[in-house]
Amino acid sequence: MTPGPTASRPARTTLRAGLALLLGLLLAVLVAAPAQAAGYRYWSFWEREGATWSYATQGPAQLRPEDGSVQGFRFAVSAEADDSAAPRPKAAFAEICAGTEERDGRKRIALVLDFGTTADAPGGERPPKARTACASVAEDASAADALAAVAPPLRYDSSAMLCAIDGYPETGCGEQVSGAGGPSAEESSDAASPGSEESDSGSASGGGGPSAGLLVGIGAVAVLGVAALWQSRRRRG
Template sequence: MLTARLRVLAAPGFVLALVLGLVGALAAPASAGTTAFWGYWQADGSKWAFAQTGPASTHPKDGAVEGWRFARSSGESGTPPRGAADFGEICGSTPKQAGAKRVAVVIDYGESADAPAGATPPAAKTSCASVPKNATGSDVLTKVARPQADKSGLICAIDAFGTCAAAAPSSSPSTTAAPAGKKSAGSTAVSVIIGALLVLAAGGSMMAVRRRARL
């Protein structure tokens, strides 16, 4: 008899705890995964190696190959450009000039799955930059493309493609909020489930009160 009473009295608290737990679980933001970014790469023989210093601090030599790839990180190795790190193929027809150096550049805008919302990756391109001997990796990139940097100085867009790509003057800032007057299916389902559990909790509480009144 005592066990039955404890079960009845505990039921509302259990349902309420279940409601709170469900609310917390559903309210927590889902993992969005790794954010895609522009990675800076350098040729290491015929392979790509992730740059150990930023482009503004790097001074590539004549004959170097620089690479840029927009992608999500793939483990510790990152995601290198898909083009070959071949200086001869890219800069072979560019004559060497006095006081200048030639640096081959591969720019890979990545796959559609990694592209910012609403953006389509352009076709990858290669260029041969002829720049002053003291030019940095940033100078080389600026010679062949239109890079944009964020407040920290990191390259966040190239040729208006990336996480901070400049919007057209008439464009308004994009948002991910649902249109006014509409609710997402997820939020509606959450409301229904929570409402049902709250009703169960209230019903359990009323039953407990009635049984205690009869005792």
Template sequence: MATPLRRTLGALGALVLALLVVAGTARTADAADGYKYWNYFHVEGGKYAFAQTGPADFTPKDGTVEAYRYGLSTAADGLPPRTDATTYTVEDICAGTEAGSGEKLVGVLLDYGTAADADGGQTPPAPRAACAAVPTAANGQQVLDAVADLRLDKGLTCGIDGYPASGCSVTVKNPPSAAAAATVDFALPEAASATASPDAAGTADQAASETDDGGVPWTLIVVVVVVVAIGAASFVLSRRGKNL
């Protein structure tokens, strides 16, 4: 028969074990939580470096690229944009744009994420790149504000270009396993697209080739020649008719 002391020790042991189980379960649940938010990165050495501060507390250097990706993240190193960090350089993004006196050029990659991560039935905008020509001392938030409409809350970037329309860093309990993300294309700014597009140069070359040394299109010359020939033929036929 168990003594009171043994019963007491057994009860205490069971209580300690239960507390350990509860604590372990709580830690597991916390670790499993995910967050939907705008993940913020710097592009360094051809790789994405998850930002350790908010954009307002970081000053990008001239000629660098900043990157943002909205989505559900469960990893400590964030959810990177769906393109390689070396695909779009600042030279690509800012082609055709020049920095003024006291300004710097910073490329910005904006990945609005997938439909699976969308909130409230919203459709994520297509990924795009933007070039910010901003004062040299501009911080990351000022860079972003120069190329997008921002919704902020206590220093947090909650929405970019109205996406998502509401909420800020939403907690997701027991999130699904992260799916492999396919690479996507980012739309370049119009200035960069025009600089990089061979069609624009081809159209200009074609227009130049259609002019003679005097600057008159050869097609107009052909039309004039045809009209003159028809007029001459009509004149000859009318003269023959009078002589008959």
């Protein structure tokens, strides 16, 4: 006997419920998939205490470091200050400033200049090798003064943001870059300083949610289950 419209209604209801479940699971996949965060390409400014780099709380034009200080600058793409990559070269004042003698009325500032990786470089440009320098400047000089003494030309924008050190990069200043991610293969292969290891790994996008593949698999199992239930009810009808 062919089931009538009333008998087929539960089957249609069950099928609609299954489709609704599938759509819900697909929506969960889209929500759970981590979005590529936008970042900014810029020079970050760091201070070194002992073996640790700390993101500077003042700009280089405002900070007036003491004699014997170690300051660092790193060019990279970062989404936030917490994700910024620290300078990679090992920084020790005694080594960097060993060839610069003390002078009355002057102070010595060790500078670590990390021009970043090719992955972070603007299109058509290649970053210079990282280097260190010792600036001998007036006692009241700022970190920007020390930087200008050893790495000209510097470039600033209209809001006094540091755009280029030693002419790098040639263009751009703090521009937004889509899809900011973790360290590149080049970054990972370089020897990191003790303080930079945490910063570099912190910028990697780990993604703590369930994987999209797992959710799709669950959805497929659910659809198969609904289909089997519908077939079973058709036979009973």
